[in-house]
Amino acid sequence: MKGTAADRSAKIARRRYKSIRKQGYPKRWPDEIATEQRWKCFYCKQPMTRSQRTLDHRLPVSRGGKTQRKNLVAACSFCNQRKGSLTDAEFALYLQQKEPLK
Numbered sequence: 001m002k003g004t005a006a007d008r009s010a011k012i013a014r015r016r017y018k019s020i021r022k023q024g025y026p027k028r029w030p031d032e033i034a035t036e037q038r039w040k041c042f043y044c045k046q047p048m049t050r051s052q053r054t055l056d057h058r059l060p061v062s063r064g065g066k067t068q069r070k071n072l073v074a075a076c077s078f079c080n081q082r083k084g085s086l087t088d089a090e091f092a093l094y095l096q097q098k099e100p101l102k
């Protein structure tokens with residue numbers, strides 16, 4: 001039984017699933033997480049606009065981090081770029097050394 005309607009809708013469902021998996025999280029998460037953080041960067045605490053807002057893995061995927069809500073924070077694109085494959089703790093340390101607290 002190939003080419004039935006059920007078959008086709010299963011294919012569409014798979015495609016939808018894939019488009020979520022491309023980024024690894026639902027589209028609404030970046031805004032939801034940013035709202036929880038009051039639209040301030042998790043790392044530098046600066047206010048973010050919607051175009052600056054990125055989602056960052058606290059423990060990078062390259063180091064075994066999972067794309068799960070608890071491993072994701074909203075960060076400004078500047079921090080996200082600087083952070084690279086550091087963990088959130090390492091990056092906090094890096095920020096302290098780079099920009100000593102006054």
Ligand SMILES: [Zn+2]
Nearest residue numbers: 041044076079
């Ligand atoms: Zn930042």
